[in-house]
Amino acid sequence: MASVQPLETKPKRVRKRAPRPRSLRLHGTVARELGIRIVSGLLNPGDILEGEIAASVQFNVSRTAYREAIRILAAKGLVNSRPKIGTQVSPRKEWHLLDPDVLGWIFVGEPDPGLIYNLFELRRIVEPDAARLAATRRTTPQLARMRAGLDGVAKHGFATEKGRHCDEEFHSALLEASDNDFIVSLTSGVAAAIAITTAFKQHRRPAPHDALPVHLEVFKAIEAGDAQGAHDAMARLVDRGLMDTMEARDPPPARSHRRDRD
Known part of the structure; x- marks a missing residue:
């Protein structure tokens, strides 16, 4: 009877998690910086933030990252976007202060x-x-x-x-x-x-x-x-x-x- 040859076992591949896009690492930083400016009074309710292009240049991030930062701030009630006006700092009564x-x-x-x-x-x-x-x-x-x-x-x-x-x-x-x-x-x-x-x-x-x-x-x-x-x-x-x-x-x-x- 022929001997049974052991099956070769291939080493398991460890799948490396793809690095997070740079924009995903930066949008939180931009949101934090703008958030601090708002709650500290450097930016006041009613102030209009810079346009997307100028702001992305200022923070040295992509427009995608800046838009995501604005979405974070909007979800916390700190800003709101209005057609033909832009992104505006919200009144304090709208801020989610317990966030x-x-x-x-x-x-x-x-x-x-x-x-x-x-x-x-x-x-x-x-x-x-x-x-x-x-x-x-x-x-x-x-x-x-x-x-x-x-x-x-x-x-x-x-x-x-x-x-x-x-x-x-x-x-x-x-x-x-x-x-x-x-x-x-x-x-x-x-x-x-x-x-x-x-x-x-x-x-x-x-x-x-x-x-x-x-x-x-x-x-x-x-x-x-x-x-x-x-x-x-x-x-x-x-x-x-x-x-x-x-x-x-x-x-x-x-x-x-x-x-x-x-």
Whole structure:
């Protein structure tokens, strides 16, 4: 009987993913640059952006990449295109301010203090009552997620990206524990706002107050089913965040140790 010859196995080809077109790598950069100009006030509502040809030359990108950047900004409510007028900066009321990208662009430079107050007003309206609801509606897995998030903050600190991610997880789990579909729909925006403002504070002026103890007060009240205690602790946490953010934007003048001389 003839011996069976083993089949030759061909080495598997590893298919290399085609490189992304240069335009796809650049349109996000252009959108970010224009977005920062808009939210910082360098471009005002009603301003007309440069034409497609001139803008593509200015940013050294293809017209396709520039058009895609404008589509990104339009989806975030920052611009609108009108026939015979061109691309125009939209009124602020149309901006999607809780979009994570828009929030990030706001805090790149010197954020408008009015926008900071408005952001924390929203948090003050939403989060304390979300904590109140969470105290009576939370599930065991949601409590575990909140605890894990705070354990991560205790381990890594707010000054690290990992620690801020853990803080974001705590707040996301808390909002979801409210078991209110409309509050839950705000999770990504509120969580992004918390992460971005925390990073801003740590970068500009590490917060002099340790926020972890107040986070723990919120958690303990929710764990104990203390609805009013959870509400009040979260209100204190949001108020503390506003004070620290404003101090990071406008730090108080350093005290002079020199005595005035006559």
